Amino acid sequence: MSPAPPQRRCWFFLSYAHSQPLPGREETDTDGNVRTLFSDLSAEVARLIGAEPGTRVGFFAALAEPGSDWKARQGEMLAQADVFVALYSPNYFNKSWPMRERAAFLQRLDAALPAGQRQRHVMPVLWVPLPTWDDIPERGAALALGHGVPEYQENGLRALCMLKVYQPAYRRVVERLARQIVAVAGSSSLRPSPAVPIDEVRFTPPAADAEKPFLVGVLAPTLEHLPPGRSPAAYGPNRQWWRPFAAMRELSLAEYAANAAERRGLPTRLIDSAVDDDVRLLDTCPTLLLVDPWTFAAAGAGDILAPIVKHLHDWVTFMVVIDRHDPEHPGRGAELYGEVTARLGRIGARRVTAVQDIDELAYRLPAIVDGTRKEYLSTGEVFPPSGPRQEPPRLNGRPEPGTSGNDTSGNEER
Numbered sequence: 296m297s298p299a300p301p302q303r304r305c306w307f308f309l310s311y312a313h314s315q316p317l318p319g320r321e322e323t324d325t326d327g328n329v330r331t332l333f334s335d336l337s338a339e340v341a342r343l344i345g346a347e348p349g350t351r352v353g354f355f356a357a358l359a360e361p362g363s364d365w366k367a368r369q370g371e372m373l374a375q376a377d378v379f380v381a382l383y384s385p386n387y388f389n390k391s392w393p394m395r396e397r398a399a400f401l402q403r404l405d406a407a408l409p410a411g412q413r414q415r416h417v418m419p420v421l422w423v424p425l426p427t428w429d430d431i432p433e434r435g436a437a438l439a440l441g442h443g444v445p446e447y448q449e450n451g452l453r454a455l456c457m458l459k460v461y462q463p464a465y466r467r468v469v470e471r472l473a474r475q476i477v478a479v480a481g482s483s484s485l486r487p488s489p490a491v492p493i494d495e496v497r498f499t500p501p502a503a504d505a506e507k508p509f510l511v512g513v514l515a516p517t518l519e520h521l522p523p524g525r526s527p528a529a530y531g532p533n534r535q536w537w538r539p540f541a542a543m544r545e546l547s548l549a550e551y552a553a554n555a556a557e558r559r560g561l562p563t564r565l566i567d568s569a570v571d572d573d574v575r576l577l578d579t580c581p582t583l584l585l586v587d588p589w590t591f592a593a594a595g596a597g598d599i600l601a602p603i604v605k606h607l608h609d610w611v612t613f614m615v616v617i618d619r620h621d622p623e624h625p626g627r628g629a630e631l632y633g634e635v636t637a638r639l640g641r642i643g644a645r646r647v648t649a650v651q652d653i654d655e656l657a658y659r660l661p662a663i664v665d666g667t668r669k670e671y672l673s674t675g676e677v678f679p680p681s682g683p684r685q686e687p688p689r690l691n692g693r694p695e696p697g698t699s700g701n702d703t704s705g706n707e708e709r
Contacts, residue, residue, distance in 0.1 A: 308376035312386035339473035377480035384423035389562035522592035581671035588631035610671035
């Protein structure tokens with residue numbers, strides 16, 4: 296009789312390209328094939344460790360009910376998982392949430408294990424083929440999982456999962472992945488740690504993104520610097536925590552805006568408007584800055600627009616956000632709203648808009664994201680590839696007048 300499996304709450308955490316669930320909405324952007332893989336991988340891990348069929352041995356985002364404890368559940372399972380399985384695809388590196396999951400797990404490994412033992416706890420899987428020119432972390436390890444399975448290396452595991460003709464190759468890769476999870480988890484000294492504060496995790500996207508990220512920044516008070524008489528309910532330890540609407544307390548406004556951009560297929564990055572390196576990104580990326588008028592009444596706020604003025608471009612959109620149901624808005628709040636819109640006009644901000652409730656935000660935000668990106672694409676600086684300039688080929692073989700090319704075709708137009 297095989298020994299009873301050790302009691303573990305989470306043998307593996309499955310991370311994939313997904314966004315946070317939006318408040319009040321039941322649907323998620325979970326790929327049905329991710330569910331199939333999670334089920335098959337869980338069954339194989341359970342078989343290998345001798346667990347009863349149906350025993351939950353892993354976790355992925357769709358198992359957490361959308362709601363106020365969704366992020367807490369994610370952080371809890373990241374703090375308990377033995378192995379982090381990442382389904383790599385181009386979108387994986389374009390979405391902020393899976394990159395936060397990955398960064399949170401790596402931070403846990405850094406604190407818990409010696410350098411030589413950390414990397415084996417991260418198991419990348421080629422889910423969808425990646426552009427060969429991107430500098431993707433662990434690309435080699437993702438391909439190595441499919442050694443001897445050319446269908447996997449050419450098409451990725453998602454295609455193998457979807458198509459019946461690839462089922463033998465799919466089963467082979469899933470079984471290999473399950474064996475690796477059990478081997479690492481069974482021999483590791485990694486222990487559960489305190490829940491990961493995933494809201495506070497900062498990450499740096501891969502440097503070789505093919506498309507400039509869509510930036511989302513916040514100008515809002517923090518709990519430490521609240522304006523006199525302002526209620527603390529909407530504020531937290533940092534600017535990005537700001538939650539102006541009671542109906543979306545589980546999701547910050549910055550996360551909501553980033554989510555909207557990601558759902559439109561844009562690589563997205565949250566920035567800190569108080570960090571110089573982040574502010575300099577405004578020079579080369581489409582940007583949405585979310586503005587709380589109460590920021591300008593906070594003690595010690597000073598001229599918080601000064602760093603941004605140096606990097607103000609036509610593709611930087613300011614969205615002034617107020618809650619018209621806020622009992623503190625009439626009076627001082629309304630005065631501040633007038634002051635901030637006038638102030639943005641004086642510094643030359645070209646794209647300024649405002650929303651006054653969550654319904655208006657939900658309705659207008661997709662168009663605001665699209666408009667900001669279109670402005671960047673139409674007016675942003677174009678960065679040509681390095682190296683000598685080459686003339687485009689022409690049907691008649693002749694260069695344009697004034698160029699240094701030579702006509703080698705021996706033909707002329709008649």
